[in-house]
Amino acid sequence: MxxxxxxxxxxxxxxxxxxxxxxxxxxxxxxxRQYYFEHARLLSTSGENPxxxxxxxxxxxxxxxxxxxxxxxxxxxxxxxxxxxxxxxECRDLEKLRKRHSPFQRAKEEAFKNAAQSTxxxxxxxxRPDPQEECKCEKSRKVPVQEIKFLLDQRNNRKMVxxxxxxxxxxxxxxxxxxxxxxxxxxxxxRARSDSGLRVRNKRLRxxxxxxxxxxxxxxxxxxxxTDSDFEPxxxxxxxxxxxxxxxxxxxxxxxxxxxxxxxxxxxxxxxxGVVTSGNTECVVxxxxxxxxxxxxxxxxxEEECGKKLLL
Numbered sequence: 566m567x568x569x570x571x572x573x574x575x576x577x578x579x580x581x582x583x584x585x586x587x588x589x590x591x592x593x594x595x596x597x598r599q600y601y602f603e604h605a606r607l608l609s610t611s612g613e614n615p616x617x618x619x620x621x622x623x624x625x626x627x628x629x630x631x632x633x634x635x636x637x638x639x640x641x642x643x644x645x646x647x648x649x650x651x652x653x654x655e656c657r658d659l660e661k662l663r664k665r666h667s668p669f670q671r672a673k674e675e676a677f678k679n680a681a682q683s684t685x686x687x688x689x690x691x692x693r694p695d696p697q698e699e700c701k702c703e704k705s706r707k708v709p710v711q712e713i714k715f716l717l718d719q720r721n722n723r724k725m726v727x728x729x730x731x732x733x734x735x736x737x738x739x740x741x742x743x744x745x746x747x748x749x750x751x752x753x754x755x756r757a758r759s760d761s762g763l764r765v766r767n768k769r770l771r772x773x774x775x776x777x778x779x780x781x782x783x784x785x786x787x788x789x790x791x792t793d794s795d796f797e798p799x800x801x802x803x804x805x806x807x808x809x810x811x812x813x814x815x816x817x818x819x820x821x822x823x824x825x826x827x828x829x830x831x832x833x834x835x836x837x838x839g840v841v842t843s844g845n846t847e848c849v850v851x852x853x854x855x856x857x858x859x860x861x862x863x864x865x866x867x868e869e870e871c872g873k874k875l876l877l
Contacts, residue, residue, distance in 0.1 A: 579660050579674060580681075587631050588726040590719045593652055594681040600624045600653055621649045628686065635727050636738070637716060638690040638706050645688050652681075685720050808840075808848050814858035824852040824859070831855070 582601035585591045591599065603623045607615040625645040632639045639645070659677055662670055690706035700707055708716055711734065718725040810831060817827040831850040835841045840848050 579656055579663070579678070585627075587634070589723060590631060590635065590727075591628060591686050592682055593684050593686045594678070596624065596628060596649060596686045597652060597656055597681065599627060600649060603627075617650060617653070618646070621646045621653070624649055628688065631727070632688060635715065636709055636712055636734070638708065640688045640690060648686070648688065652686075685723075687720065689716065808835075808850075810850065810854070810858055811862070813850075814855065814862050817855060818859050818862055824855040827855045828852040 578601065580594065580597045580601060582605050583598040584602050585595040585599050600620060604615060604620045607620060607623070622642070625642055628645060628649075629639055629642065640648075656677070659674055663674070689708065691700060691702050691708050693700055693702075715725050715727075813827065813831050817824070828850045832841060835848055835850065
């Protein structure tokens with residue numbers, strides 16, 4: 566479209582092009598001006614006349630953003646687009662007859678302009694004149710109690726404005742939304758509970774393990790002897806431990822458990838099996854033995870990996 570045609574089209578319009586403010590809910594007049602503002606922006610960006618549906622969708626997204634900022638329940642995007650297109654078509658029907666400079670035509674245009682400027686572009690799901698009355702709408706479609714006064718003001722005098730973000734109210738709304746999602750999805754709720762319980766249980770086990778280690782160290786320092794094999798496995802002085810622990814080393818390597826804890830568990834298992842006794846402590850597992858086994862296993866795995874690459 567050339568500049569001359571664009572200028573003539575703007576002169577024929579009943580409504581100008583201007584971006585509305587985000588401090589108040591827009592009126593019908595504000596939405597129509599936003600529509601033509603979006604039309605001009607898309608035209609300058611693409612160089613082609615954009616479809617009405619595209620312009621209406623872009624305008625509807627801006628309108629929904631302001632209503633959601635005010636924490637008010639709103640209609641769907643498609644229904645808002647339909648309402649915008651209906652108002653634009655009504656305005657265009659009047660613009661077609663602007664060449665008639667009759668008093669009747671001017672009166673119709675003035676009445677349409679006054680009504681559009683004083684009427685809120687209402688996309689709230691609750692259409693009751695006074696939401697404070699008994700409302701039979703669904704819970705998700707009801708107006709929050711703290712926003713009723715603001716909505717009534719925007720529908721009438723329009724003296725109030727949208728303020729900043731209320732941190733406390735936002736936090737409560739987010740908690741309520743997450744609670745509703747958990748109630749609607751029982752599987753997610755059970756998984757969240759199991760995950761939280763697992764974290765608490767792991768924390769308790771780590772705390773008990775650390776306290777048992779501290780008790781073992783304190784008892785060994787106090788007595789010099791005692792049941793060290795129960796807490797801190799030590800290597801026997803009577804000989805070397807030649808017992809193969811390849812499976813234990815493999816499990817420790819895969820799970821990432823510390824060498825000290827693996828040695829404690831292996832020694833306790835051997836003691837339960839009767840291999841380690843008070844008179845035979847040669848098979849007590851030391852953390853150094855676990856470390857040597859893990860290094861040997863890692864070297865073996867690396868060699869096998871290199872062999873596979875050479876074969877390929």
